[in-house]
Amino acid sequence: AQSVTQPDIHITVSEGASLELRCNYSYGATPYLFWYVQSPGQGLQLLLKYFSGDTLVQGIKGFEAEFKRSQSSFNLRKPSVHWSDAAEYFCAVTGFQKLVFGTGTRLLVSP
Amino acid sequence: EAGVTQSPTHLIKTRGQQATLRCSPISGHTSVYWYQQALGLGLQFLLWYDEGEERNRGNFPPRFSGRQFPNYSSELNVNALELEDSALYLCASSFLRVGDEQFFGPGTRLTVL
Numbered sequence: 001a002q003s004v005t006q007p008d009i010h011i012t013v014s015e016g017a018s019l020e021l022r023c024n025y026s027y028g029a030t031p032y033l034f035w036y037v038q039s040p041g042q043g044l045q046l047l048l049k050y051f052s053g054d055t056l057v058q059g060i061k062g063f064e065a066e067f068k069r070s071q072s073s074f075n076l077r078k079p080s081v082h083w084s085d086a087a088e089y090f091c092a093v094t095g096f097q098k099l100v101f102g103t104g105t106r107l108l109v110s111p
Numbered sequence: 112e113a114g115v116t117q118s119p120t121h122l123i124k125t126r127g128q129q130a131t132l133r134c135s136p137i138s139g140h141t142s143v144y145w146y147q148q149a150l151g152l153g154l155q156f157l158l159w160y161d162e163g164e165e166r167n168r169g170n171f172p173p174r175f176s177g178r179q180f181p182n183y184s185s186e187l188n189v190n191a192l193e194l195e196d197s198a199l200y201l202c203a204s205s206f207l208r209v210g211d212e213q214f215f216g217p218g219t220r221l222t223v224l
Contacts, residue, residue: 032210043115043201043215051210090154094210097142098167099203101154 002027002095006102013081014110021076021105023091032094033074035065038104039087047089050074061085083109113138115216117202123222124192132187132219136204142166143185144205144213145177149198157200160185161207192223 003026013019025031032051036044048059055067065076074091086109091102116135124130136143145157156169160179174190183204189196199220203213 034212036215043217044203046212046214049212096167097159097205097207097209098144098156098169099146099154099213100156103153 002031002093002100004091004093004100004102006089006091006105008105009103010106010108012108012110015083016080019076019078019081019085019107021089021091021107023074023076023102024072025074025091025093026072027093027095031074033065033067034092034094034099035059035063035074035076036090036092036101037087038090044090047076081107081109083111085109115202115204115214117200117216117219119219120217121220121222123224125224126192126194128192130189130192130196130221132189132200132202132221134185134187134202134204134216136183136185136202137214140204140206140214141183142205142207143179143183144203145185145187146201146203147171147198148201148218149195152198154201158187189221194223197221197223 005024034049035047047063048057050057050067088104088106090104092099118133142161148154159167177187179185199218201218203215205211205213
């Protein structure tokens with residue numbers, strides 16, 4: 001069965017600093033991978049997705065993610081964090097149309 | 112273009128009652144998904160409907176049920192409510208294509224007292 005691990009529950013980053021959120025997945029075939037963001041009390045917004053092809057994926061709001069099959073990872077990065085990026089981030093893999101989510105990483109941005 | 116809409120925003124029920132949550136997908140999307148986001152349990156897949164049929168179901172008891180209407184909107188019904196059903200219920204929609212992204216609504220916050 002597919003699964004997703006996000007090892008960091010909380011991460012604090014200074015505004016303007018770079019960010020990397022970790023995601024490891026378990027899936028038998030080529031995975032379809034997603035990163036979603038959730039602001040407090042809101043639904044989920046898709047940041048980016050990976051289906052195939054180029055392993056470096058660009059998303060919205062300046063985010064990117066790199067798919068590494070050898071490490072079963074799909075880490076999310078941003079070169080310079082803004083205070084508005086403070087939110088919870090979820091990595092997900094899809095299997096038979098249902099999304100399997102990681103437990104999420106809460107990003108705190110310090111001034 | 113309108114996104115996924117859900118109603119009501121908040122719902123307060125007592126234990127043993129029934130709750131009905133509603134979802135309208137993005138125009139053109141035929142698939143609707145329901146997820147539960149409970150404190151401490153993360154986001155869990157509940158149900159998937161497409162073209163009026165239940166296609167997949169998560170590991171939830173039968174008192175969680177739903178349906179999809181001819182206009183592709185959907186209802187989630189939770190019978191015999193228990194305290195642990197308190198959660199944010201998220202609806203998502205997509206086209207029926209393998210791996211296609213799901214677009215989420217703002218959710219319904221269900222509180223069971």
